[in-house]
Amino acid sequence: MKNQVAVLPLNGNGNGHYSTQLKMVDPNEIYDPHFESLVQQMLVRVGEDPEREGLQRTPLRVAKAMDFLTSGYSASLDDVLNDALFEAESQELVLVKDIEFYSLCEHHMLPFFGKAHVGYLPNAKIIGLSKIARLVDLFARRLQVQERLTSQVADTLLEVLDARGVAVVIEASHFCMMMRGVQKQNSSTVTSAMRGVFQDDAQLRQEFMQLIRA
Numbered sequence: 001m002k003n004q005v006a007v008l009p010l011n012g013n014g015n016g017h018y019s020t021q022l023k024m025v026d027p028n029e030i031y032d033p034h035f036e037s038l039v040q041q042m043l044v045r046v047g048e049d050p051e052r053e054g055l056q057r058t059p060l061r062v063a064k065a066m067d068f069l070t071s072g073y074s075a076s077l078d079d080v081l082n083d084a085l086f087e088a089e090s091q092e093l094v095l096v097k098d099i100e101f102y103s104l105c106e107h108h109m110l111p112f113f114g115k116a117h118v119g120y121l122p123n124a125k126i127i128g129l130s131k132i133a134r135l136v137d138l139f140a141r142r143l144q145v146q147e148r149l150t151s152q153v154a155d156t157l158l159e160v161l162d163a164r165g166v167a168v169v170i171e172a173s174h175f176c177m178m179m180r181g182v183q184k185q186n187s188s189t190v191t192s193a194m195r196g197v198f199q200d201d202a203q204l205r206q207e208f209m210q211l212i213r214a
């Protein structure tokens with residue numbers, strides 16, 4: 001059962017017409033009636049007719065899409081790691097570059113997307129490489145700010161691996177800057193989180209930065 005969302009009362013401005021029931025195109029395909037009702041009301045508020053053909057199933061689609069895009073709230077760290085921790089055979093740097101990710105900014109609920117670069121210096125444990133990408137998704141599929149996403153990935157990895165150090169750099173483009181506001185389509189935002197030895201050792205940090213630029 002999905003979390004129930006209270007349906008907000010409409011205090012509309014009289015545009016369009018209100019329909020409080022989601023029109024059932026296929027009654028078996030109601031996914032999350034409360035959420036779908038909210039989306040339908042949103043369509044009315046932006047001046048649309050939610051009953052017109054192209055929009056009839058939009059609340060359903062949006063509910064499903066939002067469920068996926070925020071699935072990081074319900075996924076657990078244990079599921080993601082799924083016993084994929086192994087004994088470290090060396091203590092050399094492990095670096096996964098260019099991890100593609102998609103997230104939603106918590107200020108506008110608009111997408112931001114880009115690449116994450118994640119490196120760590122193991123202590124006794126290493127983690128399956130694909131799990132690092134899944135860890136990024138775990139935190140990206142929530143409402144986020146880029147800074148928090150960056151530090152959550154770094155802090156979690158540091159903790160689960162008890163690593164000597166973790167370095168995370170994220171480069172992203174934000175739709176809330178590209179489509180609205182300052183409309184800077186080509187700007188990208190870079191955030192970094194350095195933990196453990198990466199925090200203390202400038203040379204190591206520099207090495208990491210060179211490797212991700214290479």
Ligand SMILES: [Zn+2]
Pocket residue numbers: 105106107108109110174176177
């Ligand atoms: Zn934003």
